[in-house]
Amino acid sequence: MDQATPLIYTAFLQGRRLACGPLHEVAVAVLRAQQAQADAYPLVFSNASGKSADLDLRGGEEVVAARYTVVEPTPAPKGRGRPKLGVVAREVTLLPEHWDWLAAQPGGASVALRKLVHEARRNGGDREQTRQAHDRAYHAMSTLAGHLAGFEEASRALFAGDRERLMAQMAAWPQDVQAYVLQLAEPAPA
Numbered sequence: 001m002d003q004a005t006p007l008i009y010t011a012f013l014q015g016r017r018l019a020c021g022p023l024h025e026v027a028v029a030v031l032r033a034q035q036a037q038a039d040a041y042p043l044v045f046s047n048a049s050g051k052s053a054d055l056d057l058r059g060g061e062e063v064v065a066a067r068y069t070v071v072e073p074t075p076a077p078k079g080r081g082r083p084k085l086g087v088v089a090r091e092v093t094l095l096p097e098h099w100d101w102l103a104a105q106p107g108g109a110s111v112a113l114r115k116l117v118h119e120a121r122r123n124g125g126d127r128e129q130t131r132q133a134h135d136r137a138y139h140a141m142s143t144l145a146g147h148l149a150g151f152e153e154a155s156r157a158l159f160a161g162d163r164e165r166l167m168a169q170m171a172a173w174p175q176d177v178q179a180y181v182l183q184l185a186e187p188a189p190a
Contacts, residue, residue, distance in 0.1 A: 007070075008047040012144060015174030018042055023053070024068040031057045031064050043143060050139035050184050129187035134159055137185035144177045145170070158185060 009026040011018040011033075019029035030042045034057065044053045057064055092113070094102070105112035121128075137158055145151050154169035158181075166185070170178045 009044055009053060010047055010180060011042045011044045012176065012180075013040055013042045015144070015177055017176040017180065020047075022068075022070070024065045024070075027055050027057065027064050027068045028061050030055060031061060045140045045143070045180075047184065048136070050136035050141075052139075052143055126187070130161070133185050133187045134161075137181050140184055141177075141181045144180070145173055148173050154181075 007023065008021060009023045010020040011026045011030050013033055018033055019026045026044060030044060033040050033042050044055055045051065046053055055064075056067060059067075099109070102109035102112050138155060141151070141154065141158070145154070149172055150169035154166055157163075157165035157169055163182075163185075167178070167182070170181065
């Protein structure tokens with residue numbers, strides 16, 4: 001995900017979508033819901049992972065909004081020399097013949113490994129994005145609908161990639177929950 005793109009969160013209250021947007025906006029909406037209805041327990045989910053997020057709602061709206069407002073760091077002035085590409089050095093364990101093959105590649109072992117990783121991501125990208133989407137949808141679905149009729153069959157349909165059966169199993173669920181599960185089940189654009 002692009003660093004400039006803020007993470008999006010969605011809040012639910014009793015099966016209905018309460019708010020969707022950057023976390024500071026969703027947190028304020030959740031605070032307002034709890035102030036209006038003391039026994040309300042909104043659930044907040046990261047759209048990127050489908051996992052629930054716990055919020056610290058102490059203080060007023062301004063305090064809560066400030067707590068969850070993401071401030072982009074000011075980029076450091078560009079200096080001379082090689083640009084920082086975010087390269088991270090880590091240990092890799094390979095057999096001697098693998099090291100020999102890597103050393104013989106144009107650009108050396110690091111360039112060859114980067115090319116192999118890029119190629120693997122390109123070739124297996126669709127399958128990996130689908131798996132991530134299913135996991136993301138399942139995380140939210142289990143929290144929002146784990147107690148609802150048809151959950152087990154809906155889970156099976158989700159992981160089987162059977163959208164029609166998934167929709168049929170969710171038919172009695174709240175509309176907002178159905179829409180959110182289907183939204184998360186779609187692979188993210190590359």
